[in-house]
Amino acid sequence: MSVTRGSSRSLRSRRAVRTDARLGGTAGEDGGGGPARWLHGLAPASLAARAGRAPFPLAAPSWPESVPRPPPTPTLGVHYDTAWARRYPARLARALVLDNVTRPLARALASPLIRGDEGLVGLEGPVIFAANHASHVDTPLLLSCLPLRFRHRTVVAAAADYFFDRRWKADTWSLLLAAIPIERTKINRRSIDLAAELLGDDWNLVIFPEGGRSPDGWAQTFHPGGAAYLATRTGCPVVPVHLDGTRHLLPKGGSGIRRSRTTVTFGTPLRPDEGENPRRFSARIEAAVATMANEATTDWWTARTQAARGTTPPLQGPDVSAWRRSWALAAPPEHHELDGDVDWPRRNA
């Protein structure tokens, strides 16, 4: 209910007001003086038109020069949200790829010899698989060699600065490998919390404690902030894994994949002792991997006896000059040569 006088006219129909006799001149009568020049400052809207794009609000607004832009909300690196890759559609797609593409390719190219997997029988998850790292093929090879009960419920700790620095890379590796971003240069609360949360949610974890691929073929010192820290924090067992021969498939900096024999050795699951700190536990994991590396070039008994005597060759190779370290790796062991078809997966009888 209302009382009105006069019609409700639109803004556009009120042009007559402009000629209010009390107001003096009209627009443009200023003769180029101050007021007109001031009003000509009404320019920004025409900038968009001159630039040939739709004006605001059809197009996104321009940003005032006087207002500092806020830092963009990070969505990549350790901030990339991988939750979608652990939902069932993505898990189904990943399982199909892993079983129907990755495993046949691994068989054809790497012909992995699997050792020590009998030690995983009866092992209750979740489990942390800690392996040495020499090649990009380490991850798909290890995933394809995991026992079935671990294979499709395993996430992979991947370098946030390498695998998650582009959207397409982050999407691809999250989907194909169930990769999660890990900050490898320091302990990052966000990435470590995520890994611990996933372990708590019965996901297994593949992690490379070296923090990156070997630059020269010899392993690097294991970081205590990854597998060892997570094990002490969550109580999950760590299964040391040694991957041998993957560097011959695709070394760091290599341009193509070559066929080569590989050996995947699973060690005895390790648990941190009461009160053991991550640094000491990490040294134990590294020693276990070194023993398996020794086993790959010798035999199980030799490796065991050398380990017992404390004479296991270090993973990092001899402490000599760079050329001698490379020379020591120059002639690959014979079993890396792959001729003809082989049974797969091969097991040490």
Added chain:
Amino acid sequence: MSPRPGFVLDVDRSTPPTLFWHGERFSLETLPVGSRVIYAPEPIEPLADPSAAIRAALLDPVGDRDPLPALLFPGMTLTIAFDDISLPLPPMERPDIRQLVIEQVLDLAAAAGVDDVELIVALALHRRMTEPELRHAIGDRIYDAFAPHGLLTQHDAEDPDALVHLGLTDEGEDVEINRRAAESDLLVYVNINLVAMDGGHKSVATGLASYKSLRHHHNPQTMQRSRSFMDQHRSELHSANWRMGRLIADSGVTVFQIETTLNNDTFPGAFQFLQKREWEWKARDRMGYLATSKALDRTPPRYARQIFQSVKSPHRMTSVQAGEVEAVHALTTDHVWAQQGVVVQGQTDILTMGLPYISPYNVNSILNPILVACLGLGYLFNMYRGKPLVREGGVLIMTHPTPWEFNPVHHPSYIDFFEQVLSETTDPVEVADRFEESFATDPWYIHLYRTGHAYHGVHPFYMWYWCAHALQHLGGVVIVGGDPAAVHRLGFRAASTLADALEMAQDVVGPSPTLTHLHAPPILMADVQ
């Protein structure tokens, strides 16, 4: 991320057009390079558990007051007064703060065995609230428990039997307030402090007062000496109310004051773009603006009004304090400023503001021309501390359709004020001297006020007095897009476009003026340095 404080933008060539309210519509206007735009602070975090905070405030009051349970005893008379429909703006989503607070007060009263409890809407000279409005404010549970028994009443400033004269202040001001409230063993007043003006002694001294009492501070002289009435320490309006409040306390009225503050989260989801900075509008905001503005352009004004009047604000409580009036109000004012304060350097020659569809006096009603003037020159102009945003002799440009349209149920005396008084003079002092008495004592207006839902006959005068400081301070007022006849009746100038208005303003303030735009609502208070 903590909410960002208020912001003063310097307009440059990259600045996108600025949102201007235009009643039930809005537009994007391009401001001259070098202009300033004042944006309100972002909504601060609300209380995580309002009910627990209310309970804590009642049990641990501030100032010289015992905890509320200690003030309650069997056989006592308890009166609970609360703010009316004018607060908050827009009306908030359920549950309203008044409901949350009063329910807890009643729980304590019931536990203490208090039987004689009465609720009073502190209307002053405002219109009586309707049942749906009351149910929204205090909830169905309270309404159904008290209203059927006549224990929920609306203050009647014209019922001589329901008023009691408590005496005169040192300045000779009559203090006449609601008898039930004054003669109760305890008066609990429940406030919603939307702006710094609200609350304190003004709650009882104004909300429960009669015309005889109100006229001492609702007059042109008081308003002209209130610089501004949003700043208690420089407000003659508050000085008078404080004198009256202290007299009320000295008369033996025990007031247990409960004040609450809100964040400025003003508009719900679909209208969120209205409280964002334009250069931060996402695609959703831009689509929301385009869809809303295009739809409103095709909607008849009365339906557009209905749409906006149905908007409920997602305001949330940021603080609650209870106890002695002055101690409580000091805390409350700090909370209001924490949410609304924006530091602004220096005054401006031209102040622009887009007027929205709502003011304290047209909830579920029409923003008639007098209320347009009051909203712009009364409320938004006075949203300052220190100095007005616009310099003395400067120009105020407002955008609003200003239709010559009134709600005859709510605003009957406004119609005659507009036709008979403003056609004679727009000088507030002359208006008061020549016309106020006849409107204030008109038996028909008093009848409508007491029995219907009409504002008191003198209320349009008060709206005009609210503009007195601005009218005295400004060199001119221009309304963009307003009905020319209505605008001229108000004594202002009408312009078709903002560019026209800026040219007209330069006739007053000179060439190359400085310009500041008040980007409100959400409500903000300029702390002009």
